[in-house]
Amino acid sequence: MSGYYRWLGLPIEASSYAHSIDYGLLLIHAAMLLIFVLWGIFFAYLLVRYRQRDGVPATRDDERHGWGSLIPDLIVMAFEIALIVFYAIPVWSRIKVDEPMGKVNTIDIVAQQFAWNVHYPGPDGKFGKSDPKLVSFTNPIGLNLKDPAAKDDIVLSDEIHLPVDVPTLFNLSSLDVIHDFAIAAFRVKQDIVPGMMIPVWVTPTKVGTYELFCAQLCGFGHSLMHGRVIVQSQKDYQAWLKSMAPAPSAAAQPANSANSF
């Protein structure tokens, strides 16, 4: 993960929409800096120019010009309206409201204190049913093994494999408390609420290994709740999928080896 950071100290952009978020951050911080510097210069000037001096009394405002100070507010407001209309709402809609079209790779994420369970539908493309009543140490998401669709499902712990350049839809759910699915390099962040199934999608654009972490306080082990996101070329990804679908009996076993992060 060397060469990880870019301007403003941001991580590399490894997803399709990372750049639009970074663009906003850059734009806003440039504006902030400009406002602050202009303001600071004016402020310093006032402090020096109007310091207390003998024989120079303070002067009062001319009442007729009392509303002149609203001009900066109007400028700020115009800037903010522009940001809302041309930046925030379109980008937000693209990322959070709309869902990706076309071929979509769907993965279920089941968060728990303090681990990420990653549930792939397997070759049949169907997720097996799961039931919290069946949760056990060897079956962290409570997958119902009697369900035929569950036979070829893959369940990983703390490791996600993704094909590059394919939109992936994550269905986020939690077994216990609120977690937050965050991958800094993808600029992905979404709370996971128990009792809800929340969709979030991303299209990885760079092959590599990134970090997945929990961004919402979930208990004493919150900081230890992290895992790896491995983005592979589509060929490697297919090869990996094949390697993960072995004998049916072992299909539902979580790949605990992935824990050695």
Next chain:
Amino acid sequence: MTAETPHAAAGHGGHAAPNVKLYMLIFGALAFLTLLTVLISYIHLPPGPAIAAAISIAVIKSSLVVLFFMHLINERPIIYGILAVVAFFVLFLYLGPMADTIATSGRRPAQSVPTAVEAAR
């Protein structure tokens, strides 16, 4: 402490002027509306009309209490002001979370909520 009492000023600024006859009239109306709302509920209307009927009767009843028992009908503007401010914020307290609950219903897989009776017995 002064022996005199300032109640000559009753009705002026200090305290609202009571009106016993009116109170009895309101009492009758409240009792009638209570029985009415219960009777309507025995028809077992579908939820929509039932809610509409029950809420409108409750609003009428509470308005009667507020206006006449609490003397809001001839109260000072400052009290109206307080209530207007509260009404503004209450509105958002209802609308915000409600809008969210409706908008996110698709994100909540239907959870089987047992009715109270089933759960208990």
Next chain:
Amino acid sequence: MDTSHHNQSWLRKYVFSTDHKTIGLQYMFTALTMLLIGFTFVMVMRWQIAFPDLPIPVLGRWLPARLAPNGVMTGAFYNSLGALHGTIMVFFGIVPLAVGAFGNYIVPLQIGAPDMAFPRLNMLSYWLYFAASIFILSSFFLPGGAAQSGWTSYPPLADFNPGQTAWILAMVIVITSSLLGAINFLTTIINMRAPGMTLWRMPIFVWSEFVASVLLLLAFPPLEAGSVLQLMDRVMHTSFFLPKEVMLFGVLYKGSGGGQPLLWQHLFWFLAHPEVYILVLPPMGIVAEIIANNTRRPPHGYKIIISSMLFIGALSFVVWAHHMFLSGMSPVLANFFLVTTMIISVPSVAILTCLIYSLRGGSIRFNTPMLYALAFLPMFGIGGLTGLPLGLTPTDIYLHDTYYVIGHFHYIVVTGSIIAMFGGLYFWFPKFFGRKMNDTLGKIHFWGSLICMNGVFFPMFITGMAGESRRLWVPTAQVHDLAVQPWNVVGSISAWLLFLFQLPFIYNFFHSLFYGEKTAENPWHATTLDWACPSPPPHGNFAEPVRVYRGPYEYSLPGAKHDWLPQNLESEAAL
């Protein structure tokens, strides 16, 4: 029913007093102590943030093994300190100091009232607050330990975590105290003003307390109700915030289900966003008072400032869900809250602009209170500006729940509110005690604090930009945070230095209390009514009934002999 104070016992005069000034000072001492305690908590936490998994020096040997085995704090203890730091600083430190202490002492004086409208209720407010403070601190020694679900206490975590019940009960008590206080302030300000003190003649500080009290009155009840629901979840095993089939430490919890975790977040932030303005508005009022006094001219745009405050107050109830953009709430609804959030930034900018413009044409005296008031302007500016990328939905996706949020919030409440209130302490100290605080020590305290505060909070923007989450017990556990770990060390060292720079203040405060330079009734040559009575004011405040003849800031009137004209004097001849 003779309530004459002259022959009252010491207990009634100094402990169970109904005098707004005594109660104000009681609030002040308690709140400053709580601020120090909350700060101590974070100084301990900062050790773990800077040097995770190393034993805490000195203190580590004293802590019980339950909290810090071998001197290294556990994750649960770290979370407890974090939760209580936030709760104490916000609900038990800054609000009581801003509203309870300054509001209680100054507001009746500035409007020319003999006392608060309900003096006994006022005493009750203070003692409820005091009891809640003791209670929340003692929760460390209760069986379940202290709360460890963050100051936001999101369920389901807060429904299950140990220690939360004590937190809820303490919150219910402190909320009740604040509600009673708010009723008292509003009645006082609305009903008890001296003749001639029209609304547009009230000092900005009184207006700010007025708006803050409205927010307290109407924003706190939802959290009180929410706390009751959470208490039911914990004690009666209801499921208000629990869906069906939740796991509890690997075991299926047998609740009825049917509840919603997001409901708590709505109720909590319905309070907690107005709460931020409760933290900020009174300090803004203090800054306006100090600036008007030390520029020797009326502040620019008195009516703009006040209208902006009222506008902020009204709008602060409609922006709460910008804390919830990524909470699983409807993303379409987020657009509404995005717009309201952007709108509410405009009046804040307006107030700040007016305060800066107020310097123009002034004759600026750089005394200690003024330094604090001036520092407030750019520092609060940083806090406000960094709110922009957090309020915009797309950029919030990245910055949400990172240290950037923590940096932003602390720039608002520490270099904003606390700096302003330090200024207020130096400014009104002569009024409180009839003596002045030492200026040199005050300036050491000022520069040291200002630099160290920036040293603590600015690195948070850097670590936040790198994507480091908040509330990390072991920040080095996550690989992507390793590169910015040195900045955490910088922040921690600054925090400890910040503590060292509070020592001159503490010394100065207590030394000046007894040996400070004695001052006259109106040492700053101020115009508002709080300076028109003796220092400290006697019971009943004003020897004769006051009358108000003019606006609050009549400084440097053209053709006048003096550069100030108090509100209560009919003409300058009486000066």
Next chain:
Amino acid sequence: MTSEAAVMDVPHVGAGTGVTNAKLGIWLFLASEIMLFSTLFTTYIILRLGSSSWPRGWNVLNVPMGTLNTLVLITSSVTVVMAYAKAVERKRGQFRLFMGLTIALGVAFLIIKGFEWGAHFKAGEFPSSSIFLAAYFTMTGLHALHVIGGLITNSILLVLSEKQWDHPLFVGRVEAAGLYWHFVDIVWIFLFPALYLL
């Protein structure tokens, strides 16, 4: 008399508002109470909206008992306003009669409520049994706490009418207590249909 005593012992009417401190204070208090109970009603609505099924009140709760309780509380609202009328008319005996009736009705309300709760507990229905019962017990419980608060205030006024009948603040206090009691009544006016009839 010091000026502090003056503040506490004479009804202070605001110059601009024309209302006494006591009345302004109690209305502000009621404003916060409106927010409190509105939050509970919001919670109720949201839980109901978010649930796939919700019981009709009459299947779970005892509607005749609830109706009786509504009538009891409405009657107590009348008696408390009558007590206020008698306080203004300076008729101490009748004031005490009506205030006593108000207190008795309030106690009756709590007793009936107690029977209802008792029957639920006997049937094994607890707040933890279902989200509907959780809302029912919490909302009526918090309301009952408010009734108890009102009973305490009213009882204090009944006792004080012995010695402080001529106190200048007395009528104002009766009025404030009455306003609070009416508010408690109004909350029940909404709780009753929301829980029992829908």
